[in-house]
Amino acid sequence: MTKIAVLDYGIGNLRSAQKSLERAGAVASLTADPDEIAEADGVVLPGVGAFGACMAALHETRLAAEAHKAADSGRPFLGICVGMQLLYESSAETPGVDGLGILEGTVERLGEGVKHPQMQWNTLQVEMHPLTEGLDGEWMYFVHSYAAVPENAATVIARTDYGGPVVAAVAKNNVWATQFHPEKSADAGHRLITNWVNWVERVSQ
Amino acid sequence: MNSSVVRVIPCLDVDKGRVVKGVNFVDLRDAGDPVEMAAIYDKQGADELVFLDITASSDGRETTVAMARAVAEQVFIPFTIGGGIRSVDDARMLLRAGADKVSVMSAAIARPELITEIATEFGSQCCVVAIDSRRSENTPSGFEVFTHGGRTPSGVDAIEWAARAEQLGAGEILLTSMDRDGTREGFDLPLTSAVSAVVNVPVVASGGVGGVADLAPAVIEGGADAVLAASIFHFGECTVADAKGALADAGVRVRPA
Numbered sequence: 001m002t003k004i005a006v007l008d009y010g011i012g013n014l015r016s017a018q019k020s021l022e023r024a025g026a027v028a029s030l031t032a033d034p035d036e037i038a039e040a041d042g043v044v045l046p047g048v049g050a051f052g053a054c055m056a057a058l059h060e061t062r063l064a065a066e067a068h069k070a071a072d073s074g075r076p077f078l079g080i081c082v083g084m085q086l087l088y089e090s091s092a093e094t095p096g097v098d099g100l101g102i103l104e105g106t107v108e109r110l111g112e113g114v115k116h117p118q119m120q121w122n123t124l125q126v127e128m129h130p131l132t133e134g135l136d137g138e139w140m141y142f143v144h145s146y147a148a149v150p151e152n153a154a155t156v157i158a159r160t161d162y163g164g165p166v167v168a169a170v171a172k173n174n175v176w177a178t179q180f181h182p183e184k185s186a187d188a189g190h191r192l193i194t195n196w197v198n199w200v201e202r203v204s205q
Numbered sequence: 206m207n208s209s210v211v212r213v214i215p216c217l218d219v220d221k222g223r224v225v226k227g228v229n230f231v232d233l234r235d236a237g238d239p240v241e242m243a244a245i246y247d248k249q250g251a252d253e254l255v256f257l258d259i260t261a262s263s264d265g266r267e268t269t270v271a272m273a274r275a276v277a278e279q280v281f282i283p284f285t286i287g288g289g290i291r292s293v294d295d296a297r298m299l300l301r302a303g304a305d306k307v308s309v310m311s312a313a314i315a316r317p318e319l320i321t322e323i324a325t326e327f328g329s330q331c332c333v334v335a336i337d338s339r340r341s342e343n344t345p346s347g348f349e350v351f352t353h354g355g356r357t358p359s360g361v362d363a364i365e366w367a368a369r370a371e372q373l374g375a376g377e378i379l380l381t382s383m384d385r386d387g388t389r390e391g392f393d394l395p396l397t398s399a400v401s402a403v404v405n406v407p408v409v410a411s412g413g414v415g416g417v418a419d420l421a422p423a424v425i426e427g428g429a430d431a432v433l434a435a436s437i438f439h440f441g442e443c444t445v446a447d448a449k450g451a452l453a454d455a456g457v458r459v460r461p462a
Contacts (some may be wrong), residue, residue, distance in 0.1 A: 010325045012300035015277050019303075021282075049328025082328075115430065117330055117376060119407045120210045121252055121460040141252075141283060143330045184283045184305065186247065205329045 002201045004028040005040035005070075009061040010050045017080060020183035023190060024197040032061050042200035043070040043135055047082030051107065051146070052094030054082050064100060071102045071175050076200045079177030084170070085148060093146050103172055105150035114163035116145040121185075122160045124168055129157040130199050131176050131192060132169060138188035140168070140180035147179055174203075210458045211424050212252035212431035214409065214447050215438045217242055222268035227363060242281045246438070249445035250462025255308070255379070255431050255433060258288030258368020259354075265297070270302045287335055287379070293345050296323045300331060308333035308379055311352040312367075317373055324374025329406075330413050334375040338363035338396055339383045348396055355383040363396070368403040377407045379433070385413025389436075392419060397427030409433050415446045421455030 004021050008030040010021055021028035021044070028044075029036060037043060045067055047054050067086075071077045079087050088099045091107035099107070107165040110116060121139045126132035135158070142160065148167045150156060158169035158178075169178045176196070182189035217224050223237040243254055256276075258269045265287065273286055286299050287308030296307045313319050313334055324332045341349035341358065350364035367378050380400050382393035390413050397410045410429035414420065414437055423429040432452075437443050446462035453459055 012331055013277075013303055013305055015301065015303040015389075016276070016281070016305070019278055020281060047324075053325070053328070072440055115209065115407055117406070119330065119377060120212060120430070122210055143283075168274060181283075184281060186282050189281060 002026045002042065002197055002204065003040045003201065004042045004044060004064070004197070005037045006030050006044045006046060007037070007063050007067060008032050009054070009057040009063045011046070011054060014046055016183040017044060017046045020190065020193045021197060024194040025202070028126060032063055032076055034062075034066055035096060037066050037070060040075070041204035042070045042076040042078065042196070043067070045077070045079045045083035045086065047080065047084070047086055048143075049082060050093060051082060051085055051091040051099070052097045054086055055094070055097050055099065058086065058100075067100055068102065074174050076196070076203060077175045078196055079175070079184070081144065081179060084177035084179055085146060087175065088148055088150075091146055095162045102175055103148075103150060103170065103177075104152060105148060106144045108149050108165065109146055110144070111163040118142050118144055118166075122162060122180075124158045124160055126158045126169075128157065129171055129172060131178075131195050132158050133195055135192060138191070140178075140182065140185040140188060140192075142168075142180045144179060207342075209407070209430045210460060211429070211452060212409075213250075213420075213445055213452070213459065214253045214431055214433040215246045215251050215431050215445065216255040216256055216257060216411070218257050218435070219257050219269070219272060221274040225259070230285070240275045240279055243276050243284070246445060247280050247282050250449065250460070251445045252460060253282060254280070254284040256284060256286045258286060260289065266298075270298050273302035273304045274298050285333055285379075287333065292319070293322050293326050296327065300327055306331040306333050306377070308335045310335040310337065312351050314361060317369070318420055320370055320373040324376070329374050329376035330376055333377045333379050334367075334370040335364055335379040335381065336367060336370075337381050337383050338393075343445060346399060348399065351383055351409045355386070364399050364403055367400045371404045371406050373413070375406060377409065378404055379409045379411060382412035386411075388413050389415030390426060391415060392423040392429075392432075394422055394427045396428050397423055401428030407431060417451035418444050420448055421452050423455055424452070424457050425455065
């Protein structure tokens with residue numbers, strides 16, 4: 001069985017992420033235990049709320065270091081929503097607070113002329129990648145006011161449109177991430193989670 | 206009219222973890238089971254769900270938390286729980302159990318800092334402020350916030366309160382016209398557009414839907430980002446797909462059901 005560790009640093013709804021991984025056939029635990037994280041085949045960094053508050057909680061629970069270790073280990077790593085944003089170097093939401101810096105780039109406020117947050121379903125335009133396979137044009141659930149601006153545009157594997165193009169998913173080596181919530185995106189989200197779990201299974205063998 | 210992809214949101218009243226008020230699907234095994242109801246609306250293509258907890262007693266809270274947990278186990282679209290949330294701890298229990306958002310109303314009127322506390326702890330995106338409004342001569346805009354199920358006038362201007370709630374950290378406004386609620390005469394469009402004009406967070410229009418033709422005006426004239434309805438869905442008069450079809454026919458962007 002594919003074992004997934006969902007990093008639990010005390011934020012809101014983590015249960016849906018856990019359930020969606022289980023539904024895709026994985027054994028998923030919410031954990032802050034370094035041994036359990038080290039033994040997992042794949043690691044998920046979820047996130048809701050403000051960038052600064054999430055970074056503070058990651059440091060308090062010592063999970064920032066665990067996230068670095070997991071990403072460096074080469075094992076599959078998936079960031080979700082703010083969990084994606086935390087992977088970058090900084091965010092305009094909380095100036096002066098360093099992100100994890102696992103991915104190069106920053107997080108910037110969504111363009112003007114549209115509501116903040118984007119709180120709606122929106123469609124994906126995807127590049128060829130195992131995570132987004134079969135998901136071009138599919139609808140995903142977004143809740144965010146900020147979005148990643150990666151230094152390397154080649155890491156972008158999905159975009160959506162919200163007052164202009166918005167980065168919806170990225171992948172660099174073993175570190176993949178989505179701005180939307182696949183665990184809340186009905187069948188399309190299930191497909192994406194299944195794509196990831198299948199990938200974890202393949203590379204962990 | 207805004208450029209949002211408009212969400213269609215069925216609303217379920219729950220008491221002690223059971224769905225109440227005339228849910229009447231023919232194919233339901235247990236009309237009171239929130240999980241089964243939620244799964245049906247998920248299949249129909251609902252974009253989100255709202256559960257309104259009308260449990261009066263405080264010992265009913267545990268059952269609501271258990272319900273959130275059960276729903277999150279089987280339903281993979283976002284859902285909000287509102288009713289009786291008075292503290293950050295109340296919010297935490299429901300969010301940890303699997304709710305994506307909590308909605309506060311009476312307690313936020315009594316103590317507006319509650320909005321900021323929840324938004325700071327969990328983020329604005331999960332802090333919905335519900336406003337029950339009635340037309341009234343007691344406030345500048347002519348709309349007054351009523352609390353406790355629409356029975357108690359608060360003296361607070363509904364339009365000013367919406368703007369203040371956003372400043373305090375609300376990530377969404379769930380706006381119900383108590384004048385229209387249950388009348389089936391359609392949304393209160395002047396109320397909806399007055400609130401939409403003063404906030405930059407999403408506005409969910411609620412109260413008064415009598416049929417799917419009532420939905421699009423809330424978006425086109427009222428500027429709403431989402432439409433919430435209860436009875437038209439519960440009584441099986443129309444499906445979420447019917448609602449989305451009517452919106453799309455009127456030129457409103459929706460996620461196809």
